[in-house]
Amino acid sequence: MYNILICDDDRDIVNALKIYLTDPDHRLFDASDGAEALSVIEKEDIHLVLMDIMMPVMDGISAMVKLRERTNVPVILITAKSEESDIILGLNVGADDYITKPFNPVEVSARVRSCLRRYMQLGSGKQKPETLTVGSIELCDTTKTVTVDGDAVSLTPTEYEILKLLMSDPGRVYSPKEIYRSIWRENPLTADNTIAVHVRHLREKIEITPAEPRYLKAVWGHGYMIQG
Numbered sequence: 001m002y003n004i005l006i007c008d009d010d011r012d013i014v015n016a017l018k019i020y021l022t023d024p025d026h027r028l029f030d031a032s033d034g035a036e037a038l039s040v041i042e043k044e045d046i047h048l049v050l051m052d053i054m055m056p057v058m059d060g061i062s063a064m065v066k067l068r069e070r071t072n073v074p075v076i077l078i079t080a081k082s083e084e085s086d087i088i089l090g091l092n093v094g095a096d097d098y099i100t101k102p103f104n105p106v107e108v109s110a111r112v113r114s115c116l117r118r119y120m121q122l123g124s125g126k127q128k129p130e131t132l133t134v135g136s137i138e139l140c141d142t143t144k145t146v147t148v149d150g151d152a153v154s155l156t157p158t159e160y161e162i163l164k165l166l167m168s169d170p171g172r173v174y175s176p177k178e179i180y181r182s183i184w185r186e187n188p189l190t191a192d193n194t195i196a197v198h199v200r201h202l203r204e205k206i207e208i209t210p211a212e213p214r215y216l217k218a219v220w221g222h223g224y225m226i227q228g
Contacts, residue, residue: 002116003045005029007037007060008052008078013101017050020105021112034063041067048116051095052078053086061093068094072156074115078103091197096158097184114184118157132167135215135228137206139167146206153205158183162198163206166216166226175223199224 002025006017009032018028029044031037035058037051049067053060060077067075077090077098087098096118097111121144130141136149139160146153146163155163161183166174174182180191188194199218203210217225 001025001027002047003027003029004112005031005037005040005044005046005049007031007034007049007055007063009033009055010052013052013078017108020108034058034060034066037063038066041071041073046073047119048112049073049075050078050099050112051075053090054080061089064090064093064095072154074119074157076111076115088193088197091194094156094201096156110186111184114186115157118161118183121157132164134167134170134226137163137167137215137226139164148206155202155205158198159202159205162195163202163226166224170226170228173219173223173225178223195224 004021004026006014006021006028007030008014008017014030018030021028029040029046031040033055034051037049038058040046041049051060051063064075064077067073074096075094077087077095078101079086079090079098080101090098096115099108099111132139132141138147139145141164144160146155146160162179165179165182176191176195177188179195180186180188199216200210203213203216206215207213215226215228217227219225
């Protein structure tokens with residue numbers, strides 16, 4: 001059973017999303033603003049949040065900042081605008097994905113399944129131990145943990161999957177579309193900005209000097225790679 005929180009001040013949007021996400025394996029919660037969403041998350045074991053950006057009392061961006069201080073639960077932002085500035089801002093504060101209004105029910109369901117899959121895989125582990133090491137970075141896929149110089153690093157499920165992909169083949173350059181297809185399991189229309197934001201967050205967590213990365217390199221015009 002997956003607990004999903006839908007946060008939007010538009011009741012019609014909430015009701016529509018509840019219809020799209022009705023499933024025997026889903027338990028649905030709702031909130032009308034960011035403060036109410038945080039209150040629900042304090043009381044319930046939430047596995048996924050769909051969060052509107054523009055809301056009264058506390059907007060989605062402010063709620064995301066508070067949320068990321070407490071948990072790495074995946075968040076899909078909902079925005080009525082399609083401008084890149086809103087999308088990038090949401091990703092910058094820790095969102096895993098986004099959908100824009102008006103949205104396609106099939107797309108909503110697919111993105112929810114994708115986020116839940118990554119989140120549950122991050123916590124479930126595999127039967128057979130697997131450890132990847134690049135320089136002082138160690139990723140243990142059994143425990144879903146990452147350490148740098150022996151210190152634990154807290155990653156979101158999306159950041160973990162991107163790092164695991166790059167560490168699985170050090171020196172190989174992955175294009176943003178390759179990374180997106182591997183993590184989201186779908187073909188992107190555009191992927192550059194989405195992947196760039198997640199890579200920047202990864203650098204902030206695994207690099208001593210993120211502006212001059214030792215490990216996570218950009219190969220201009222081609223994509224990203226990791227090297228020791």
